[in-house]
Amino acid sequence: MPRHIVVGVDGSVLATSAVEWAAADAQRRGLSLRIVHVCEHRPYGVDVTKYCTGALAAAADRARDLTRGVEVTTELLSGNAIDALIGESASADTVVLGSRGLGGFAGLVVGSVGLSVAGHAAGPVVIVRGVSVVRHGRVVVGYDGSAHSEAAMEYAIEQARAREAPLHVVFAWQRPLSSPYAAAYSTLLAEALEQESRAMAERVARRREKSPDVEITDEQVVDHPANALIRAGGTADLVVVGSRGLGGFASAVLGSVSHAVLHHVTCPIAVVRPREHHL
Incomplete structure (x- = not known):
């Protein structure tokens, strides 16, 4: 049985919400947390490695601040974000994503990455639009x-x-x-x-x-x-x-x-x- 949660991050505000949700879920269910960032190649030879590693480190710091005793690991991945996250789902209990990332149209409620991963992942995918301060307990x-x-x-x-x-x-x-x-x-x-x-x-x-x-x-x-x-x-x-x-x-x-x-x-x-x- 998979014993870790994967959360995909890209430095966006909604990705931070996804990290917060995933950290809380890992704490509740006694799972480890794996944070991944897919550093896709940019045109014209732009090197975005520094940004990618920074986004990953910030997400890990946030997760560790919110948890106690949860193992938090990180990995910088390359290639296509959708393919990489679907691949991660094969060994994960759950894949957690923000509803939209930095790319795409701001008016979209759920981005193409979230929809594609939710449709093709090997297991559960949680889409987080934001961490609400209201708790309904249901x-x-x-x-x-x-x-x-x-x-x-x-x-x-x-x-x-x-x-x-x-x-x-x-x-x-x-x-x-x-x-x-x-x-x-x-x-x-x-x-x-x-x-x-x-x-x-x-x-x-x-x-x-x-x-x-x-x-x-x-x-x-x-x-x-x-x-x-x-x-x-x-x-x-x-x-x-x-x-x-x-x-x-x-x-x-x-x-x-x-x-x-x-x-x-x-x-x-x-x-x-x-x-x-x-x-």
Whole structure:
């Protein structure tokens, strides 16, 4: 089992927020912290090594100031940032990133690096928009019974346990539009949804039995899953989602729900993919 958290930094304010979140998480969960900076080559032969090493050192100093007994290591990497961070995810418990770095457009909520790493990483990726001073004392997870949501549930339970916080499970489904002339279809649909609702309740109940030390609440709502999670995320310290669920295209690396949550939830968001040995 991976026993370290990786946080990627680039000297930006949001990268500092990511370091602060990662340091707190490492402290809570008894993990070591590995801070990496990908020093990409610049055009025209500009040497940015001094800046890169400075950004890395500043991040390490911040992490050590915030923790006690947490092993903090650093490494300067070369090459493409996305590829390097995805590579780091193979051996990391979690990869933590700021929602945007120094590059790209300032108006973007989540940058291309964060989206790409969240979509392709081997394990959980946490995107931090900023460290909030408000603590709600609650973790929220989106759940639909898919393999990705099962992995998200496992990660969410671990996070809730470490925080000594309750976990709130959200299952949302949309009522399909149907013709008033299709009464038989509507009846079958209602029965199918009722069965699915019972199945979800039973799955959550089994999770409670396996994790009696974690308070687990759940709700089932008739709404788009993204809307339900965005609403629940307004009173959460962390929202956890699978990288994709039962809907959409199987080939999609980042589903529409997780994509919407990343852009509209303001607290840190964990996007979780099942590791290969779990599939």
